[in-house]
Amino acid sequence: MIDNNIAWYVLFAPLIAAALIVVFTRRSKGLSSFLSCAAVLASFAGACLIFARKEDAAPALNWIEFPGLFVVPLGLVLDGLSRMMLVVVTGIGALIHIYSLGYMRNDEGKSRYFAALSLFMFAMLGIVLSNNFVMLFIFWELVGFTSYVLIGHWFDRDAAAEAAKKAFITNRIGDFGFMLGILMIWATTGSVVFANIAPRLSILTSNPGFLTAAALLIFCGAAGKSAQFPLHVWLPDAMEGPTPVSALIHAATMVAAGVYMLARVAFIIQLSPVALDVIVWIGTITAVMAALIATQQNDIKRILAYSTLSQLGYMVMAIGLSSSDAAIYHLFTHAFFKALLFLGAGSVIVALHHEQDIWEMGGLSRNLTITFVTFLVGALALMGCPPFSGFFSKDAILALAYEHNMPIFVLALGTAFLTAFYVTRLLVVVFLGHPRSHAARISRESPLVMTGPLIVLALLVIFGGSTFFTGQFVSVPPEHDVFEKVPLLAIGALVLGAGFAFALYRNRPREAFDIGFLRQKFYIDEIYSWLIDRTQELLARISAFFDRWIIDTAGVGGASGGTWGIGALLRFVQVGNLQAYSFFFGLGVVALIYFAVFR
């Protein structure tokens, strides 16, 4: 009855749901959402089954096969890593689907939303299960595409459309490098299957420069998807999408895909010390920078977005310190508490009729008790408060940094302090004190479909703290009792940051201090838009130049005699098009002959 193909069912259930919605049930919103939820629950059940039966091997078949020339196997990989990710992705995905039933209940495009959500689940599961680079890349792109659709769900809002475009284009820049890296690896080792690349690594190590280039190019892809500096700009803007999407894509799963991919190919990256150095520093820079920016944001979702960036920085840091175990451990715990935080934020936002500015909230702990308690659990985990899951996983990374690289450790500790600071600020401003707006005063708790997932997630976060529970899923790095001072320092930073923020923001109606530099996110967006403007202007100039050069015929006779220099050039340029066409033709011929014969 249950055969080996169960992994395939897990993978395809959401795709079938998406197809059914698109083809048949577009008109019926209720049925569409039901289909989508049913599919993801089925996948979750399957994932649990796979998780329980560890002996199952992954069935494989060849997708495209030409012996000796080109083989792309269509295979799934089922190891500890992917089993764990399967459960996390489908589990959190299921919760978020259910939550969406409440959050999106009155939305016009509910069918479209659920179709995209299902498609996203399919793509994400594909990334998790792929056993080769080609499939991984295809699902990778599909994830990018669906997240583009979901971010731009409310495409009639300009900001949402812009954010979607930004996300997509930034990701493409990363993917450009990723694909080049894949091609380089494949060209040298002759295989795209992870398991087959591993025994042939000696070919790569003989050429360290090439290896480093390939590793860094692959990292490019991860940097795009996991929003690492300098490709991080899309993630905060992506908060324009519906909140469940933020929770699913931009907290728990998609952004983690980069880290997951790095863990998958860690065996390649770890061969190149240079690449590891670059990766660890990029991770650290992202962590510190995002934490700094988060301290000055006012939008509740943006604060969470920057905290995501910062936590992803930690994970990448761990990869750079060649411990994918620690990275995955943090990914695992982070997925739960960050999804919890986003869903909590969504509950707040719905209660306040889509108000996202934290200074318009305040005192919500009285009206939104469940949301407050669960949010508090998530926040404590994010800060790294001892009994909760975040503490252990963060501690593992800190210990790692302490062991290998002191400057990184100091910066990581500083980030921990900043994290505690801004999370406490968020808690205090949103939930404590007095309501600062009418909406906040009359707010009411969200319905059960929304609070239910919150409670489940909060319980998971609490249990996540126990090594016994977590150990079932990930290989927890062994505790280094030598470094007892690391946890102590971490708790110190936590207490310091939290206390500082508590003192600063208690009963304060507006921002305590204003640092424009941080508020404007280091002006990185401005720099980018300046660069883009310059590029566009350059392109416009080039095209105008061509325009005049080849095409413009009007006023040849009357072309003002003008000064000799530019005037003469322009007149040459205005020869009338066909003549110029044949001139370029001739120039091309002469150049080619020169190139082929005389060079």
Added chain:
Amino acid sequence: MSPFLFWIFAGLMLVFGAGVVLNRNPVASALSLVVSFLGLAALFMSLDAYFIGIIQVLVYAGAVMVLFLFIIMLLDLRAEKLRKINWLASAGGIAVAVALSVQILYVIGNFRFSQQPFPPLARSTVDDVHHVGSLLFENYNLPFQIIGVLVLVATIGVVVLSKRELR
């Protein structure tokens, strides 16, 4: 053929070829073209290709030139008005043309067989019509039939394009 005659006909061909380019009046250009092709036909004959030479004269002087003249008359084209000559464009075009000819001449100069004199023929080639014809109907039968299709295309095209639309 003696070198003297060769250079006479080659010179004729090139000078009148240049005349096609340089003449302002389309009619004069068309006539230069014919003279140039007469020179070319003479060169063909010097290469013992009598049939091709005669075809050249018949087709170009008899058909193509008439077609050109016909269109020039039909459209009532006079000598080009003295438009402002775009010196820079001309200079660019000439530069490219000179560069191309230098390349071609250099390459031909370095060609291994370019100093090869006329290889002797075993038989007279006055019956080359026979040889060409038999090749045409045996080995080159397929392209010969395709040429028929090609002429059909040209006919349809000319009729369709130059027919006046009735409105």
Added chain:
Amino acid sequence: MYIELLKLASPETVVVVTALVVLALGLANERTAGLCSGVAAAGLLFAVAAVLMLPQQATLFHGMLVITPLTSLFKIICLVLAFFTVILARADLSSRNRGEYLALVLLATIGLMLLVGSEELLMIFIGLELTGLSLYVMAGFDKTDVRSAEAGLKYFLFGSTASAFTLFGISFIYGMTGTTALAAIGQKLTTAPVQPLLFVGIVMTLIGFAFKIAAAPFHLWAPDTYQGAPVPSAAFIASGSKVASFVVLGKIVLVGFGPAQGSAAWHAMVAGWAPVLAALAALSILIGNLVALAQTNVRRLLAYSAVAHAGYTLLGLVAGGREGFSATLFYTTVYAFTLVGAFGVVALVRRETGGDDLKNFSGLSSRSPLLAGCMSIFMLSLAGLPPLAGFFGKFYLFSAALRAVDNNGLLWLVAIALFGSLISLYYYLMVLKVIFVDEKSSSTTQPLNPSTSADFLQEISLTVLAAVVLFLGVMPGTLVARIIAAVQ
């Protein structure tokens, strides 16, 4: 022998007869336009059947007519592309002179089939000219539109110049080897010493094909022609003519000029056709993508993107070998189907709104979700997003290029190509953005022509094309396996 010829050239014969019938029908009565299309389509399907009945291997007249699985496959592809062009012509042109137009499409198809099925330079030249002449006339066919004649003229002038260069090159090749059959040329070149005259001959021969596939800097005609010509003509120029040109270009360089390949590796360039094609490819990718960014007319945009795609496709030939050639063939086939589809959407939009600028596409998603969906599949495939056929084609091409030369010598070219496809995403998405997001501005434009049965037929064919693009992306093996098996 003539019986043999008739048997082996039966598909061509079927098409010629169909063309004559269509021509006669069209001349007989102005009102038989629908019948003409039907007969033409039926004739093309008959020809496909005739191709299927050809023997596996045959050679006539020293390679003038060669039948292999490869030529049969691509004859079918050309016939199918012509079939879609005929359907496209139903919606676009007024019924005036329909018979002549369809006859020209059919005759051009014969040219393509001859090109595909020949390994002899004379035959290839005549095939080029036959295709070329028909396409020139097709480009200038619409006399109610001034720009059509201009498109025809530009295409004609460029085409004749390019074919003069090709001919001059062929004469040099003939002079060096004493033959015009590709296989014999290849044999001669392995023993003959390498001479500069040979390279000049090769470069000049390649120019004619660079023109046909619209590779920079011989692409300048393409934007004007794609924009000015009637839509079906432009579609056929961009698809059928390109596919056949790539097939025959591949055969010429790999079979005929094989020994003079040289190398385009970054550190070890060796003179030959490979570096020449590499230069063309790099230039095409850069120019095509950069200029496409600035376009506001969808057909011009497609033209510049066609230039860029010619560049990508050349990568496979630069790589050479069986794998490279297969990659090129697969990519150009996929591209041709995608482009016919895209032009089909353009034709319907043009019919409905009277133009093909980007602004005519605004709000297409609400007017016709089907067209919008098809167009997004075509655009995303051109952009190379998985899981569409364009992605797999690119992946195959690039990997073939990387593996062909030792030590990743072609990495520079692949990097340029990847960079180009990164840029290209921007303008493809621009089209999609206009279609899906710019809703409001469209409500003012009233449809000029209500939809008719011809539209319905076209929508079906567009859906089929979109399905093909999707299918070839998900299961590329079905086509690639055939191509690889067919390429020796």
Added chain:
Amino acid sequence: MITLGDYLIVSGLLFTIGFAGVMLRRNIIIIFMCLELMLNAANLSLVAFSRFRVDAGLPNYNAQVFVFFIITVAAAEVAVGLAIIVALFRARQTTHVEDIASLKF
């Protein structure tokens, strides 16, 4: 003594003269004539190669057949080209390339 090289040089010169005309002239009809020059340059070199490649005491007639085809094709091409000019002239009243530039960027 006249050699193969002489014929090739003359042919190359004729070709570049023709191409120069294509690039320089603005009257489309004259551009067509220049195209004819280019085609005939190719014919000349083909016939020259054929004469200098003697087998069994006869010139290689294959090239002459090739030339025969080229002449036919060229005539068809001229006809089509001139028809395009007529169509264009009806629409625009001009045969000057610089007046034909409605299609641009």
